[in-house]
Amino acid sequence: MDARLRRVNKEIADCKNDKSSKIELELVDDSPFHLKGSFPGPEETPYEGGHFEVDIRIPDSYPFQPLKMKFITKVYHPNISSASGAICLDILKDAWSPVLTLKSTLISLQSLLCSPEPNDPQDAEVAKHYMTSRSSFESTARYWTHIYAGGPDPNSGDGGKGRSGQKDEVAMAGLEKAHVDQFEAIGFERGKVIDVLRRLNYRGANVAKITEDRVVEELLKP
Amino acid sequence: MDMEVFDSDFKVPGKEKKKSYEVDAESLSQAQVERLMSVDVDHIRGIFGVDAPVASLLLRYMNWNKERLIEKYMDDPTAINVDAGISAADEEPKVSRAASTTGPTRTTRSGKLSKVKSPSPKRDEPFVCPICFDDTQTETLALSCTHTFCASCWNAYVTGKIREEGEHWIRCMAEGCSLVAPDPFIQQALGDDTATWSRFQELLVRHFVSCNKNLKFCPYPNCTYTVSCPAAATKSSLSTIVPTVTCGAGPDHKFCFGCSVESDHRPVVCAVASMWLKKCHDDSETANWIKSNTKECTKCQSTIEKNGGCNHMTCKKCKHEFCWVCMGPWTEHGTAWYSCNRYDEKASQDARDSQSKSRASLERYLHYYNRWANHEQSAKLSMDLYKKTEQKMEEMQITSELTWIEVQFMKKAVDEVFKCRMTLKWTYAMAYYLERGNPKELFEDNQRDLEKAVEDLSELLEQAIEPAEIATLRQKVTDKTVYVQKRNEIMLEDTANGFLEGRWTWNATVEGFE
Numbered sequence: 152m153d154a155r156l157r158r159v160n161k162e163i164a165d166c167k168n169d170k171s172s173k174i175e176l177e178l179v180d181d182s183p184f185h186l187k188g189s190f191p192g193p194e195e196t197p198y199e200g201g202h203f204e205v206d207i208r209i210p211d212s213y214p215f216q217p218l219k220m221k222f223i224t225k226v227y228h229p230n231i232s233s234a235s236g237a238i239c240l241d242i243l244k245d246a247w248s249p250v251l252t253l254k255s256t257l258i259s260l261q262s263l264l265c266s267p268e269p270n271d272p273q274d275a276e277v278a279k280h281y282m283t284s285r286s287s288f289e290s291t292a293r294y295w296t297h298i299y300a301g302g303p304d305p306n307s308g309d310g311g312k313g314r315s316g317q318k319d320e321v322a323m324a325g326l327e328k329a330h331v332d333q334f335e336a337i338g339f340e341r342g343k344v345i346d347v348l349r350r351l352n353y354r355g356a357n358v359a360k361i362t363e364d365r366v367v368e369e370l371l372k373p
Numbered sequence: 374m375d376m377e378v379f380d381s382d383f384k385v386p387g388k389e390k391k392k393s394y395e396v397d398a399e400s401l402s403q404a405q406v407e408r409l410m411s412v413d414v415d416h417i418r419g420i421f422g423v424d425a426p427v428a429s430l431l432l433r434y435m436n437w438n439k440e441r442l443i444e445k446y447m448d449d450p451t452a453i454n455v456d457a458g459i460s461a462a463d464e465e466p467k468v469s470r471a472a473s474t475t476g477p478t479r480t481t482r483s484g485k486l487s488k489v490k491s492p493s494p495k496r497d498e499p500f501v502c503p504i505c506f507d508d509t510q511t512e513t514l515a516l517s518c519t520h521t522f523c524a525s526c527w528n529a530y531v532t533g534k535i536r537e538e539g540e541h542w543i544r545c546m547a548e549g550c551s552l553v554a555p556d557p558f559i560q561q562a563l564g565d566d567t568a569t570w571s572r573f574q575e576l577l578v579r580h581f582v583s584c585n586k587n588l589k590f591c592p593y594p595n596c597t598y599t600v601s602c603p604a605a606a607t608k609s610s611l612s613t614i615v616p617t618v619t620c621g622a623g624p625d626h627k628f629c630f631g632c633s634v635e636s637d638h639r640p641v642v643c644a645v646a647s648m649w650l651k652k653c654h655d656d657s658e659t660a661n662w663i664k665s666n667t668k669e670c671t672k673c674q675s676t677i678e679k680n681g682g683c684n685h686m687t688c689k690k691c692k693h694e695f696c697w698v699c700m701g702p703w704t705e706h707g708t709a710w711y712s713c714n715r716y717d718e719k720a721s722q723d724a725r726d727s728q729s730k731s732r733a734s735l736e737r738y739l740h741y742y743n744r745w746a747n748h749e750q751s752a753k754l755s756m757d758l759y760k761k762t763e764q765k766m767e768e769m770q771i772t773s774e775l776t777w778i779e780v781q782f783m784k785k786a787v788d789e790v791f792k793c794r795m796t797l798k799w800t801y802a803m804a805y806y807l808e809r810g811n812p813k814e815l816f817e818d819n820q821r822d823l824e825k826a827v828e829d830l831s832e833l834l835e836q837a838i839e840p841a842e843i844a845t846l847r848q849k850v851t852d853k854t855v856y857v858q859k860r861n862e863i864m865l866e867d868t869a870n871g872f873l874e875g876r877w878t879w880n881a882t883v884e885g886f887e
């Protein structure tokens with residue numbers, strides 16, 4: 152039997168038998184070389200309670216070439232593209248070793264959620280958010296976990312004030328409702344305000360550094 | 374004109390004087406470069422008392438900078454042994470030849486399995502390779518870190534690194550292990566795959582060459598020759614010479630030692646050639662229309678298509694004769710009034726307002742670009758046309774008395790035209806940046822004479838060939854070819870001398886000229 156197929160089949164079987172790690176694998180279009188992996192968000196992180204899915208492609212020269220992985224579930228994390236799910240992780244590139252497996256790589260992704268590397272970002276805007284205001288970043292990441300990964304509603308604790316089931320665009324962008332309202336009141340369209348404030352990283356200590364004129368100037372750009 | 378230049382064209386046997394547009398260069402085979410490498414390896418081996426594979430890894434790690442390596446090694450041998458992937462971080466470096474740490478340790482199932490760190494199987498259990506999960510593999514390999522894997526996994530890994538990634542720095546397969554496989558290990562892992570082993574050796578040579586300023590690998594696909602050209606090793610040398618070199622393996626194995634703009638951009642230096650190409654690239658939109666192969670006759674407006682390399686055009690309809698490049702009447706081109714190559718600076722001098730200034734500057738650029746592009750295109754078209762001529766010549770060889778040798782004059786002439794058009798092409802890039810004045814005028818005189826000669830020969834080559842007149846044609850073509858060759862020599866020689874003398878000044882800032 153083809154060495155790659157033997158190895159992949161064994162890895163899938165091992166994963167099925169191991170109930171302790173909570174890592175799951177399933178085939179996509181019946182090919183053992185295109186898989187979907189999933190794992191629970193790590194405890195005591197903004198991803199806790201979420202269920203994260205990863206698209207996995209096994210290259211022809213596996214395991215001598217790294218696995219190709221990207222998040223299917225949208226994740227708010229400095230090393231994961233918020234748009235495409237692309238992952239910036241050394242073992243998926245130069246630091247790959249043929250002894251790594253589907254399971255160990257997924258576990259590495261799980262631990263990447265615990266310890267972001269904002270100095271080697273995949274998503275520069277998210278990384279800026281992380282560096283500027285950790286607590287604001289965490290609440291946004293928690294909100295994304297709730298909306299996309301089926302995590303708990305972060306607002307359910309405060310007497311059910313949160314509009315559950317409906318996406319709050321301001322919370323999605325990690326912004327303050329008051330800031331968005333302020334510029335919307337001048338007469339700018341809400342979606343545009345959210346977009347500009349997100350790009351300017353209008354959060355935490357940064358708010359004091361960015362003048363209103365600067366924001367308006369950005370808003371006026373076509 | 375310097376008559377000595379003329380004289381040197383009549384090749385005197387035995388007197389092979391280097392021309393000023395030529396550069397001293399030497400072609401080295403892969404084996405010759407390998408000998409240079411082993412001199413360095415032996416040197417390091419002698420000083421440090423290590424074996425050759427270790428010395429090679431150390432040198433490769435330091436990009437073959439011997440002095441820096443010796444310095445670092447004297448400073449902290451342990452650190453550099455770790456960094457160069459020779460020993461693991463916690464391991465004492467063993468430098469004596471007898472206790473080499475890098476020799477491959479080939480084991481069998483019953484062999485040194487106890488040395489496997491993790492997962493550590495029991496002695497009586499069969500070895501299960503942690504990569505392929507195969508328990509029937511009997512042959513295993515490990516570096517001195519003793520991370521053991523089956524021989525076929527090592528083979529697949531090493532082969533992939535060399536073949537697909539072009540990598541010569543191959544680490545142990547274990548996660549986080551930074552040990553690098555020395556050459557004997559690579560060879561053992563590859564087994565009888567000699568093709569991959571020689572690819573590996575080529576990669577080592579390429580790395581060595583890329584670390585040495587005096588050397589360059591021939592860029593021709595699959596060529597394994599290296600050119601040594603110390604004269605062009607420094608950046609400053611590139612303002613006085615155009616180092617067109619060849620590895621000697623074939624007529625296409627010609628390249629510029631100083632840049633990758635074009636294989637032969639003589640007579641113009643690398644910096645000007647690349648400035649010009651950048652400008653052409655930036656202005657490609659405005660200049661696009663020139664590239665089209667059709668134009669209208671200035672007299673009757675019927676469409677004329679260019680299908681040969683010659684620029685002397687005759688309108689099929691009204692028989693008007695004109696120059697394809699400047700669209701002026703051809704009659705002026707045959708006389709001393711020929712000045713198709715010169716740009717009339719009057720227009721830009723007269724320009725007062727900014728709009729007419731920018732139009733004048735565009736027109737000036739287009740004057741040079743037009744001729745630059747046209748020579749390139751004409752060179753290609755003349756090659757196409759020659760293919761048709763060649764066919765005809767072959768037929769003539771069958772139907773007439775002519776021998777193969779006798780019909781070769783056309784080939785030689787076409788080759789010369791092609792070569793000269795390439796020279797002419799680059800003279801326009803140079804003229805665009807040349808500061809106005811006496812030297813530029815003399816430059817343009819040479820350019821004009823060469824251009825005129827090339828156009829004449831080009832025209833001759835496009836004539837219909839009649840078997841009865843072949844002897845006359847042959848004489849004419851041969852004479853013209855010799856003359857064209859001479860004009861090209863003068864152009865190249867004089868421009869090259871100008872660079873050596875610092876005669877050329879520019880109307881823009883050129884890197885290396887201050």
Ligand SMILES: [Zn+2]
Nearest residue numbers: 502505523526
């Ligand atoms: Zn194996």
Ligand SMILES: [Zn+2]
Nearest residue numbers: 518520545550
């Ligand atoms: Zn190792």
Ligand SMILES: [Zn+2]
Nearest residue numbers: 591596620626
């Ligand atoms: Zn070559």
Ligand SMILES: [Zn+2]
Nearest residue numbers: 629631632643
């Ligand atoms: Zn060059």
